[in-house]
Amino acid sequence: MNKTILIKNGTLLLMDAADSVLAGDLLIRDGRIAGIGEIADSADILIDAAGCAVLPGFVQTHIHLCQTLFRGAADDLSLIDWLKKRVWPMEAAHTPESIRASARLGVAELIKGGTTCALTMETVNHTEEVFRVVAETGFRATIGKCMMDKGADVPTALREEAAASIRESLALLDKWHGREDGRIRYCFAPRFAVSCTRELLEQVARLARERQVMVHTHASENRDEIEMVERETGQRNVTYLDALGLTGQHVLLAHCVHLDDAEMLTLERTGTRVAHCPSSNLKLASGIAPVSRMLSRGISVSLGADGAPCNNRLDIFTEMRTAALLQKVLHGPESLPAGRVLRMATIDGARALGLEQEIGSLEIGKRADVVI
Template sequence: MNLLIKNAEIVTMNKEGEIMIGDLHIVDDIIMNIGPNLEVSQPDKIIDAKGKTVIPGFVQTHIHLCQTIFRGQGDDLELMDWLKKRIWPLEAAHDEESIYYSAMLGIGELIQSGTTTIVDMETVHHTEYAFKAIAESGIRALSGKVMMDKGDEVPVPLQEKTENSIRESVDLLEKWHNYDNGRIKYAFSPRFVVSCTEKLLREVQFLSEHYHVMVHTHASENLGEIDIVQKETGMRNIVYLDHLGLANPRLILAHCIWLDDEEKKIIRERGVHVSHCPGSNLKLASGIAETPYMISEQVSLSLGADGAPCNNNLDMFNEMRLAALIQKPAHGPTAMDAHTVFKMATIGGAKAVGMENEIGSIEVGKKADLAILNLNHFHTYPSYGVDPISRIVYSATRADVETTIINGEIVMENGLLKTINKSIVLHEANNCIKRLLQRAKMK
């Protein structure tokens, strides 16, 4: 497509932090030109964005699409109870259709709220159907089947043999990695140290290096989790992962709330990426990550909503606002300012997935992953004299996202999804969760 977006306020997130009024010219999936009054010969489509704001699409670095249809099914529990009593039994009950519609439900919400790239962790089985949903929807994703070959109180359908877990993961990688010219990538996804043998984690380290793909896992989210790891390995989470050779720039760690000084040093020196999930961390009463410290130490820090049953939404506007506000009582009003948080949501996420040269900012030569916001509302006015980024982080909501463009394709325009049939997905999501709850004998 030859697309021209005219007269917009453009929040570039380039190194100079430029914000300008002008036009964007997109050809196929690439931003070809940015500037005032661009002359474009016979564009296929013109979007007049006068009075509107164009931002880089959000990059969420920790999502569970397979859990979206569990929304509201795991409220008011701490992590280990939440997993054992609700999430694992429901994941064990999943079938091909429920995985597909759970993914579509989550992707629809993500696109509607301006997220264009996700790092997704699925469950043990039927991951192929999540990849199908990702492919059809047009979202950019790193995804992988969850790996868990040990653990107490794990339902039988989620108990897998090490060899099977590795083989199925590699099969999925070889089929889906770099699908659609790299829009979809594979990431090895061991759930967390509690549910993975050393043999599995060592093989993941080898395969990640061999295929040069990311590893996405949870770490140091909950004190009970850390206690289990210490009793089993004699080491804390991050120390153990480093011992296995996993602590490197290919590793994305979700949460990292409870870190000691040695672990902080490992993350900093090894170039490990941390995905901060404030909504999930608050709802599960897990704690508050030391993000001001991570920022001061130049740790690669990004944002994720986690899964719908521990949040209960996948809205980056909510995560940005929480990430900023929860630090201010302890660290002062200037801690985690709007620019820092918006950077985490855009170019910071791009860096975490190794794509900072392709996405995360609006620059010539980069992929056209954008959201157009309409901030002409009571809750975002007055606009005069207000920093545009502060306005987005502290005042805007997902309802302000009007159009979402991924890889140069308009996947939502004027609030209407183009790649997902909303009515079918909502209907089937209800049918699926009813079936899973009966199968899991919960209701």
């Protein structure tokens, strides 16, 4: 049975449409917010939040829980070498036990830092262990099995056939999507255009629309990656994905560091979501994403720490600070102010996942994903 919880005397940052901030109380009943303001009701659990900020739980829209154990093991490399020399071999070596340990450590770090929800791309194998960890911990997550069916340098353990990758993804979707009262969801997660055939990407585009689930992939993170896609397809990354049907409000592209004007227009026209990962982009020397330009055009941009080996932490406060500072260097001190970047880490992240009616702000009736 759910107990009632009353958080008293806090400074409530509601993250509602008016960016309301008020001193008061927050009542939680049956896992949802039941009251905001001065509340005289009694409760099973009383928390005195005097001197504390009370916020909606942070939402990160690009994470790799399977990589938490790789922290510090893939430094001083650019993206493609980082993948080929370090991350892919380590992912290929994962066992169910190591994946489970990595996911538990990652979820613990995220929760400790105030993140209560994440969009996470796992590796090719043993993804069910991540679902089990999320179910056990109470964390909220949209999880995808990584899909990879192309690439001469991909380790054998990660190289799939398109049909087998689709079958396993659909099996996980059927078993886990909507479990735990909707706390756990599935998404299709083709790694990126470099390691996925056209056949696989076209099937993902079709199935995601048919099954009404998200697609989570990487795009335009690194200039070498973009050149590889362009040599093979004759198109830049986002243009290629759009031609395959992999754009829209149900699609989230991680990074989008290097976009031309046509790609920017595509993101704006289709409502495709973008996850900005500033620490990762700096560590891998990928570049600085045009966040201010995207936001000015109404493109959805939220935040993610990416994986531990390209960060080396999963702290949302670091990502908020870094995102803001980078845009100020490029566009002046008024760019990306604190209130705007806080929205990127809360309600904008929830909206990117299609969960804005359930989480992302402190409003009566919403899920009580709350941090103090």
